[in-house]
Amino acid sequence: MTGLTTLGVFHTAIGVVALVCGFSALVRDKEISAKNRLGQVYLVTTLITAVTALGIFHHGGWGPGHVLAVLTLIALGIGTVAATSSFFGRLSRYVQAVSYSSTVLFHMIPAVTETSTRLPPGAPLVASQDAPVLQAVDLVLLLALLVGITLQVRWLRKVTTLPPPRTSPR
Secondary structure: OOOOOHHHHHHHHHHHHHHHHHHHHHHHHOOOOOOOHHHHHHHHHHHHHHHHHOOOOOOOOOOHHHHHHHHHHHHHHHHHHHHHOOOOHHHHHHHHHHHHHHHHHHHHHHHHHHHHHHOOOOOOOOOOOOOHHHHHHHHHHHHHHHHHHHHHHHHHHHHOOOOOOOOOOO
16 A cells, blocks of 8 residues: 555554544634643644654664654643643743643654655655755745744634733832
8 A cells, every 4th residue: 555554554543533633623622732632632642653653664674753753742741741740930821821832743754754755545646755845835834834834823812811010110
């Protein structure tokens, strides 16, 4: 078929569930949050996807997919700390939103790359993961993330009541 191992099939299936939930959460709620079922499913499936990615060596060893998996784990950790503690203070909700939303990009880069280099079987869209068109797609994905995060932060400012900054008496 597409040369996937059992781990690769599981990883891909879980990753698709994660992406569907992530995009659904962003459209419905404008953020990914562990406070609702959709966000919870996204976060758990993203964690599983990142961990399973560390065991996949399709391209001969440690590669960009592994780096993105580690970045995903870091972003999940930072987002969870922001969501469950006061470590980031009044910026916690913003840190959580940016961290969790960044994981969508970390999903999309290998998803597009692997799909483009494997499908259709026998005549993939691109010959290798180093194809210039994939670099352009990665740039578009990054720009989409930056626009999305900007819109998300603007929305959070509207819905989040921040206490006024402390001023010293004169």
